[in-house]
Amino acid sequence: MNRGPLLHADADAFFASVVLRSRPQLAALPVAVVAHVIIASANYPARARGVRSGVLTQEALLQCPELILVDVPRGEVEEAGDALLDLFRDCARAVEPGSMEEAFLDVGARSTEEAVAAGREVRRRAAAELRIPVSVGVGRTKLMAKLASRAAKPDGLHVIGPGREAELRAGLPLRDVWGVGARTVERLESLGITGLSGLDDIPYDTLRRLCGTAMARRLRAIREGSDDAVVRPVEHRSTLSSEGSTKGYERPDWTPAELAAMCVERVCRRAERAGLLASGLTLTTRPDDEGPARVLKGKQPVPTASPQVWSAVVRSLLARADPSPLAGLRVTLTALVPVDRVQNTLF
Structure with missing residues (x-):
């Protein structure tokens, strides 16, 4: 913890x-x-x-x-996201990614000063090694760290200390609380509750009935200051995705087959660089008429990151896909495992 x-x-x-x-x-x-x-x-x-x-x-x-x-x-963005996550992991003892460009970091800090020093180092390395500006927030819990990073933008570092934290827990609008959806906000606003302090005026059973048990507990914890403060590390990625659009801005259009081939090449290269192998693949296609996406799945008996193997799988899946024009697609390698684990199993 x-x-x-x-x-x-x-x-x-x-x-x-x-x-x-x-x-x-x-x-x-x-x-x-x-x-x-x-x-x-x-x-x-x-x-x-x-x-x-x-x-x-x-x-x-x-x-x-x-x-x-x-x-x-797309390719450059995906690889930059991988490099950024690697940098975070090099700077922290535990990293919990939220997306390809953000994460919570446990740097083992015992004081705000140590956390600030670690945050400055993350920002320095991201600028020097990746040439990407990174804003860093420091806070006692995930919510406070997230709010601090918002306040740090663009390209800064911000700390939410005890005094400011107490102010936020009393006066923060519900719409600004990370992880609280629009529907929950609308339901609470219908009762005249627009900020965290308003939660004091509503019985817990009413809150649970409006928002569900999990969200009610979370909102109460945020108001009381006992919300999540644990960075849950992801030891290795369980999936890797690459996606794109058939049509671009001022570039030639790609056929679905051409786009799929590029996505497979990119995602396999990233898996190989990370030392990961996949035994499953998911192809998600987006129709040009804004209809629902279609998901098709394939697998291999032996985990691999070979673009040749997965390209054949994707071609087979595309042949089964809806023949209507596609706006784009996403290729996801699933059930990823470290290559050394597979080798130990085989030998």
Whole structure:
């Protein structure tokens, strides 16, 4: 169990930061990374002009006509995410990833000063080795560390100490509480509860009836200050994914077969670099008509990271897929195990 402050490390505008590594001359200009026709990530100069992720490129250009658009480099982004996670693991005794660009870190700090020093080292190494800005938050629990990293952006370090923590537990709006969904917020707001302090005015049974047992317990713990403060390490990835769109921004379209082949090559290369082998594969296809995604699965009797083996599996799965046009797809290697474990079993 953690005895001191935790870190939450989060890369700033991750996709855009990865793109700007090879385009430093654009760093001060508004830049957005595009996935087909949707803004996937915008740098901070673009955000200052009102550009947000998730909007159509046409809307973004109306908001900011000088916006520079770059097609998302999926392979580079995925590899940068792997490298960032490796760096986190090198800097901490336990790492709990939240996504490819963020994680909670237990650095063994016994004081805020030690945690701050560790956070500065994470930021220094990310900037020097990966050329990616990382904001770091320091807090007693995961929620406080997460809120601190939000306050640290862009490219900073922020500490939520005891005094500020007490203020937040009393006055934080429910909409700003990490992990509390919109539906839960709406149900509580219907009773006039908009902040954490409002939870004091509602019986626990009512809270549980509105939000469910797990969320009710979590909200009570957050209000009381007994929320999660344990970093649960992931020793190795159980899955690895690579995805992409058939259509890009100002690039030639790819056929589903071409895109699938690229995804298999990328994800197998990442698995091999991490010393992992897979015995399963999942192909998720996204139809062009915005219909529901379709999931197809394949497996191999012996774990492998061979792109040739998994390419054959994906070709077979694609042949079974819905013949309607695809907007994109994702290839996921599953049931990953370390290569030395497989070798010990075989020999």
